[in-house]
Amino acid sequence: MTDNHDAQPALVQDMDPAPAPSASDPRLVGAAEHLPIARVVADVSLAHLDRPFDYLVPADLDEDAVPGCRVIVRFAGKQVGGFVLERVASTEHTGRLGRISRVLSPEVVLRPDVVRLCREVADRYAGVFADVVRLAVPPRHARAEKKAGPDVATDPLGPPADDAWEPYAGGAAYVAALAAGESPRAVWSAVPPEPPERALAQAVDATLRSGRGAVVCVPDVSDVARADAAFRDVLGPGRHVVLTADLGPSARYAAFLALARGQVRAVVGTRAAAFAPVHDLGLVAVWDDGDDLLAEPRAPYPHAREVLLTRAWDSGCAVLVGGHARTAEAQQLVASGWCASLTAPMARRRASWARLSIDAGAGALQAARIPGAAFAAVRAGLESGPVLVQVPRAGYRAALACQDCRTPARCAQCTGPLAQTGAGDVPRCRWCGTAAMDWACASCGGRRLRAPVAGERRTAEELGRAFPGVRVRSSVGDAVLTEVPAEPAIVVATPGAEPHADGGYAAALLLDTGAALARPDLRTYEESLRRWLNAAALVRPSGAGGRVVAVGEPALPVLQALVRADPVGHAERELASRLDARLPPAVRLAAVEGELPALRDLAAGPWPQPAQVLGPVELRAADPEEEHPWGRLIVAVPRAEGAALARRLQVAQSERSVRKLRPYRITVDPQSLG
Structure with a gap:
């Protein structure tokens, strides 16, 4: 590029301030009289241009071109959007300066603390500032700016509550510290049956009482809906907003503006809410931080937990990392001494969880996918309510193998895995879609196929035959159920799609644990335990007859951790193994x-x-x-x-x-x- 400002504006970061231009400087003709230079970050994702640039502020835009507002500038010969970071009196650039073309809105949408956060996140993830800002600030919606915003509560908060924290040693003290304006940091291992959303709402309530704000991130919109209801119940209406992409452009931007304007100081939302412009931040919280939905799929791929921890480090606010399971990253926060551990005593854990057991199930010489003990648990559970059956995969027969030698069935065209989409359907390659009309095993020549891993549709079909007259429902993919009634039924769901049951499930069956543990991944054991505990948390406590049966190998440490309801012990071992193997977070x-x-x-x-x-x-x-x-x-x-x-x-x-x-x-x- 040339030295022309329109092609490549001058770098202004990390430079000593230059003397202010004189009034006779021809570059300032028509510029604002006070602080005529704006440092602008353009919406450009090129890594070598990841810095702010100096632009002149025309006199007629002086009042509107405030730090944090959106502007249009000429950059590399094109009109692009950007944000004013600050106004200054001078510039180091010696050439021609471009001018701000237009102020889209004088609304301050990029606060200084969020600017720091975006820069730190971009640097941590080897990314570009503009890419992070796109995650932090939603697209503008002009009509939303003209509205007054949501109804804001003006009445005082009701009596404080901390009953949801009673099961945890140090839980009440944690909430009291928040209410006193302190900044405690904790990793919380939640136990059922108390909804975790209520505990989160009480922590936010205590933070608001101290005159500070709170940000709470949860994995998906169903979690947001439950948290929203709990927040309305504990805080009352008008004291928080919801922030998710599913709201739609207008509602999402209106919620964002309510926070940026300081009309409300609490937000619950999905991963993008981690950047929410909350005033006087006092608490950042994340629920179920092991869920991969909290990892942003767009560059630079930040994780909401790490964004919130960065905010806490910058602002000195309180931290709450919670879940029924515990990640190695969360355990490292405890091991380092930066966070305390909030757990329930052993006796309380045993009383809170359903009765957890393992059935060895289908081994190499056994054909039964649902063994006797698991079958009996389903039958007994149906006498008093719904039964949850968790399977690791969607579809019908998600994988196929030779019936004779157990060799995985592969496509003759591309060697991809074969699968069957329905009863009587021809097996097809999951990679190229080729039908395997005359398949023969490459190892033994056999022509019979079996399904080592059945999908949710095949499982529902099998259970429908095994329990005639019982309603069988599926919850998977785009057809996720949010809640089921207390009446007897079998609900087959994939991990993360389990609906809540009114009064809790009478029993739960965790199938194909071996298939879940066979995934070649860094977090296989950690993720499997997280999925199983989340499903088990939906079941009634043992004192109310709740039972969970996992079909798998009893000697596996991860299944033993499930039976003991011991996510902390498993996280400690997982972290130790990561240290030995030199893997994150070590x-x-x-x-x-x-x-x-x-x-x-x-x-x-x-x-x-x-x-x-x-x-x-x-x-x-x-x-x-x-x-x-x-x-x-x-x-x-x-x-x-x-x-x-x-x-x-x-x-x-x-x-x-x-x-x-x-x-x-x-x-x-x-x-x-x-």
Whole structure:
């Protein structure tokens, strides 16, 4: 690019302030008299342009061009959107300065604390500031700006409540500290049957009483709906807003503005709510932080838990990381001493959970997928209410194998896995869709197929035959049930799609635990336990007859942790194994995908030391439109060197951006390495 300001505005960060331009400076003709320079971050995702630039503020835009507002500027010959970060008196740029073309709105939507947060998140994840701002600030909706906003409560809060925290040692003290204006930090292992949303609402209530605000993030919209109801019950109407993408553009932006204007100080929402512009932040909380829905699927792929912890570090506010299970990352917060552990005593845990047991079920020589004890538990549960059956996969027969030798059935065209979508359907490849009309086993020549893993539809079919006259319902994918009545029925659901039952399920059956544990992934055991405990939490306590049966190998430590309802012990062991294996959160790890030749050059370094460099390996061959195959490189460094690793990757990305080469896909501490 040239030195022309329209092509590449000057860098203004990290420079000593220059003397203010004189009134006779021809560049200032028509500019605002006071603080005529605006530092603007443009909505441009190019890594080598990841910095603010100086623009003149025209006199007629002086009042509207306030820090935090949206503007239109000319950048690289195009009109692009951006945000004013600050107004200053001078600039280091010696060439021609561009002018702010238009102020879209004088509404302050990017507060200084959120600017700091976005910069820190971009740097932690080796990303670009503009990409993070897109996650933090929703698109503008002009009509929402003109409205007065939601009805805000003016009456005082009702009597304080902390009964939902009574089961936990130190729970009441935690809430009292929040109400006193303190900033306690805790990792909370919740127990049923008390809804966790009520405990979260009481923590927010205590924070509001101290004159501060709160941000609460939960995985999905069904969690938000339950939390919203609990917040209205505990806080009363008008004291919080909901922030999710499902609200629609107008309602979402209106909720965002209510927070930015300080009309309300509490928000509950999905992952994007982690950036919500809450005034006087006093508490950040995340529920079920192991759920991958809390990991942003767009660059730079931040996790809501880490965004909230970054806010807490910056503001000094209180922290609450909760779940029925516990992640290794949450346990590390406890092990480091930064967070306390809030747990229920052993006797209370045993009374709170359903009776948990394991049935060995279908081994290599057994054909029964639902063994006798599990079958009996379902039958007994149907006498008093609904029964939940959790299966790890959707579909009918999600995987097929040879009936004779158990070799996985593969497509003859592309070697992809075969599956069957319905009874009597021809098996098809899950990769290329080719029908396997005359399939024969490549190992033994057998032609009979079996299903080592049945999907939810096949399971519902089997249970319908086993329990004639009993209603069988499915909850999966786009057909998720939110709640079922207390009447006897069988509900087959995939993990995360389990509906709540009025009064709790009488029993639950966890099928195909071996298939869940067979996934080649960093978090397989941790994720499996999280899914099982979340399902078990929907069942009535043992004192009310609730029972949960997991079909699997009893000797497995993760299933023993389930039986003991001991997520803390499992998290401690998981963290220890990650330390031994040098995997997150013991280290800071980056997975870099890109063109294989470029990754080979990148692998040579330099890297912050000591670094472990794995690869690159080829992920896929180049297609006709690509010059080079696509690969992946993994780099791990000590946590203390995490910032240096991210900076090295940002520099590498900038070098490709300057040369207009295909960018890397960089994921720091990815949820999965599969």
